[in-house]
Amino acid sequence: MARRSHEDWVALIQQQSASGLTITAFCRLHKLSISGFYARKADIAKMSIPTGALFVKATLASPTAMATQAQLPVPEQTIFFQHQSGIWTFPSTLPASYLLEMIKGLQAC
Numbered sequence: 412m413a414r415r416s417h418e419d420w421v422a423l424i425q426q427q428s429a430s431g432l433t434i435t436a437f438c439r440l441h442k443l444s445i446s447g448f449y450a451r452k453a454d455i456a457k458m459s460i461p462t463g464a465l466f467v468k469a470t471l472a473s474p475t476a477m478a479t480q481a482q483l484p485v486p487e488q489t490i491f492f493q494h495q496s497g498i499w500t501f502p503s504t505l506p507a508s509y510l511l512e513m514i515k516g517l518q519a520c
Contacts, residue, residue, distance in 0.1 A: 420451045469493075492517065 415423070427437040427448075438445045469492050488503035490510070494517050501510065 417455075421455060423448075424452050424455060 423441070423443070427434060430437055432440065434448060435445055437443075438448050469490060490501045490503055490505070492499040492501070492513070496517070499513070499517070501513070
């Protein structure tokens, strides 16, 4: 049997995802090595992540700890993102969709 190309593996991974089958069931059906499938899937996922697009470090700090450091009034709970451009703070009540857009924007920096 001929070796599969990168494009063949991308197509297989997409087929598995769309099939609704588990990876194990899909691999058995197509006579694929399960460990090989996982390895190729991981390799392809790594290749699709642009350099520098890693997650930023996020921590949730208590208001008293931050108030003593910065001497600024802090809401009851604050979300802090540490990024190469600085520390970004957001209230914990901020909608998750807004935070997601901020993270995407920071990844592009």
